[in-house]
Structure formats: C-alpha cells, structure tokens
Amino acid sequence: MESANFKSGFATLIGRPNVGKSTLMNHLIGQKIAITSNKPQTTRNRIQTVYTSKQGQIVFLDTPGIHKAKNKLGEYMVSVAEQTLKEVDVVLWLVEPTDFIGKGERHIAEQLKKSKTPVILIMNKIDMADKEKLPEYMAHYRELYDFEDVIPVCALRGINMERVINAIFKFLPYGPKYFDDDTITDQPQRQIVAEMIREKALRCLEEEIPHGIAVAIDRMRERPDGSMMDIDATIICERDSHKGIIIGKGGAMLRKIGSQARREIENMLEMKVNLQLWVKVKKDWRDSDFMIKNFGYDKKEI
Numbered sequence: 001m002e003s004a005n006f007k008s009g010f011a012t013l014i015g016r017p018n019v020g021k022s023t024l025m026n027h028l029i030g031q032k033i034a035i036t037s038n039k040p041q042t043t044r045n046r047i048q049t050v051y052t053s054k055q056g057q058i059v060f061l062d063t064p065g066i067h068k069a070k071n072k073l074g075e076y077m078v079s080v081a082e083q084t085l086k087e088v089d090v091v092l093w094l095v096e097p098t099d100f101i102g103k104g105e106r107h108i109a110e111q112l113k114k115s116k117t118p119v120i121l122i123m124n125k126i127d128m129a130d131k132e133k134l135p136e137y138m139a140h141y142r143e144l145y146d147f148e149d150v151i152p153v154c155a156l157r158g159i160n161m162e163r164v165i166n167a168i169f170k171f172l173p174y175g176p177k178y179f180d181d182d183t184i185t186d187q188p189q190r191q192i193v194a195e196m197i198r199e200k201a202l203r204c205l206e207e208e209i210p211h212g213i214a215v216a217i218d219r220m221r222e223r224p225d226g227s228m229m230d231i232d233a234t235i236i237c238e239r240d241s242h243k244g245i246i247i248g249k250g251g252a253m254l255r256k257i258g259s260q261a262r263r264e265i266e267n268m269l270e271m272k273v274n275l276q277l278w279v280k281v282k283k284d285w286r287d288s289d290f291m292i293k294n295f296g297y298d299k300k301e302i
C-alpha cells in the first residue's frame with residue numbers, strides 16, 4: 001500500500017521542435033524511451049512514460065514540437081501537443097536560453113493562457129548559454145506568462161533534475177499508484193523498435209530526407225530456441241531519389257543505419273537481433289490521411 005502522502009498525476013512536456021523535450025524526459029525517468037536527434041520534428045506521437053518514487057508517481061507525456069504545420073502529418077503532430085494541455089496536472093514548457101522570444105514562443109504562450117493548468121518554465125541547454133545572462137533571460141520570459149516556477153536545466157547532462165521533479169510534485173494531487181513499479185512506458189515494444197530505426201535514419205541522413213521517413217515493422221519473431229529475434233522492417237520515404245540516398249552506395253548507408261539500430265535494439269531486448277531493412281517509396285505520404293493513419297499517426301488516438 002502507498003502511504004497517505006502518495007501523490008500521482010500527469011505532466012506534459014511541450015515546446016518548439018528541438019528544444020530537448022525528449023532528452024529531458026528520458027533523463028527524468030532514467031531510461032531512453034523517446035528518440036532524440038538534432039533535427040527538428042523528431043517526436044511524432046504522444047509518448048507516455050512513468051516515474052515512480054516514494055513521493056509518488058509522475059506520468060510524463062512527451063509531445064511533438066509545436067510548429068507551423070506544412071502538411072497533414074504536421075497538423076496531426078501539433079494537435080497532439082496542444083491537446084494534452086488541458087488533460088494534465090502541470091505543464092512543463094521547455095525553451096532555449098536566449099532573450100529572443102519569437103513568434104513560436106508567443107503562439108505557445110497564447111495556447112497556455114487558454115488553459116488553467118499550472119505551467120513551469122524549463123530553460124534547457126544552459127550549457128550553451130552565458131551563465132551571467134540567465135537571470136535576464138528568465139525574467140524576460142516571466143513577462144510573457146505568469147509561471148509557477150522557472151528552472152534552468154541541462155537535460156543532456158542531467159543538471160537540476162531533482163528540482164524539476166520536486167516542482168512537479170507540488171502540483172500533483174494525492175492519489176493512487178496508476179502503474180506498477182516496473183512500468184516505464186505505454187509504448188508497445190514494436191513501436192519502440194520502429195522508433196529506434198527511425199532515430200538512426202534521422203541521425204545518419206542529411207536534412208530534407210529524414211522528415212519524410214516512416215518505419216513499419218513487417219515481422220518481429222523470436223526464434224523457438226530463444227536464441228535470437230528476427231525483425232523485418234521497411235523504411236518508407238517520399239521520393240525515388242531519397243530511396244537511393246537511404247540505400248547509399250552499394251547499400252552502405254542502409255547497412256550503417258541497420259547496424260546502429262540493431263545494437264540499440266539488442267540492448268533493449270537483451271537478446272541477439274537479426275535485422276533486415278527494406279526501403280519503399282510512398283509519394284507524398286505525409287499529406288495522405290490514409291497513409292499517416294496507416295503509419296500509426298491516428299487522430300482518434302490522441
């Protein structure tokens with residue numbers, strides 16, 4: 001039984017693409033569940049993870065970066081992020097350390113003003129900033145919105161994580177343990193595998209192409225003797241020219257993506273993996289309702 005002081009509730013991470021939402025969430029729960037990359041629009045779905053301690057249980061929702069959508073997939077991603085604002089106990093809004101507050105940030109502030117949920121501002125990537133300027137940057141943001149708290153962090157190196165956890169608990173109600181101690185995420189294993197492959201593709205490929213990629217797992221089966229997992233997966237891209245780049249000279253790029261992904265999947269599954277990758281072209285799939293649903297980005301499931 002939990003003690004009478006046990007708290008539980010939901011915290012969502014929002015912000016513009018590439019500010020470090022997924023990196024922060026992974027660090028807070030102590031395991032890499034959400035994929036990350038230096039390309040904007042890495043996260044496409046709402047990813048739920050669970051942090052449990054004696055104090056209570058925090059269910060984190062990592063969301064896609066809020067941006068100006070250029071296609072139906074983008075619209076889906078932004079609605080996933082904005083939808084969560086009303087459903088949670090506390091919002092963590094991540095920004096970068098700068099005193100330039102752009103249109104993107106102002107749009108997010110407007111969205112926040114529409115909901116009554118308490119908001120904590122997280123100023124991430126402080127390793128990149130001039131430390132002396134931080135108080136000024138934070139004060140500047142306070143003019144934009146009445147934050148419950150403003151916390152400077154470095155998600156990459158895990159600086160100030162405890163302060164974030166404690167600040168979240170302040171806004172959670174007393175409640176039950178929603179998930180058992182072993183539960184870390186709601187993501188099915190197949191989906192995590194697909195995401196790991198997409199991450200390696202994002203990281204290996206140049207700009208442009210990664211945004212048009214999806215990954216489908218065609219088969220995932222453990223051998224009867226338990227010696228190995230066979231996985232067949234397809235990388236979907238939007239153009240014939242992209243397919244050529246993903247495969248690379250003599251298949252070199254696809255091999256690179258495959259071997260990096262395999263290593264990470266093996267670590268997660270704790271068993272040997274035989275990973276076969278294919279590449280297929282589906283023209284302009286990001287603008288097709290049918291296709292984006294087909295690849296798991298379903299509005300009904302937001």
Ligand SMILES: Nc1nc2c(ncn2[C@@H]2O[C@H](COP(=O)(O)OP(=O)(O)OP(=O)(O)O)[C@@H](O)[C@H]2O)c(=O)[nH]1
Pocket residue numbers: 015016017018019020021022023024035036037038039040041042043044063064065066124125126127128153154155156157
């Ligand atoms: N220097 C530095 N880089 C960071 C920090 N946190 C995250 N990053 C980097 O910023 C990039 C984006 O990180 P993500 O966690 O993928 O960002 P995100 O906000 O989830 O991005 P989207 O999913 O596209 O919305 C990655 O290259 C991270 O390694 C930090 O504290 N310092």
Ligand SMILES: [Mg+2]
Pocket residue numbers: 021022023034035036042043062063064065
């Ligand atoms: Mg992300």
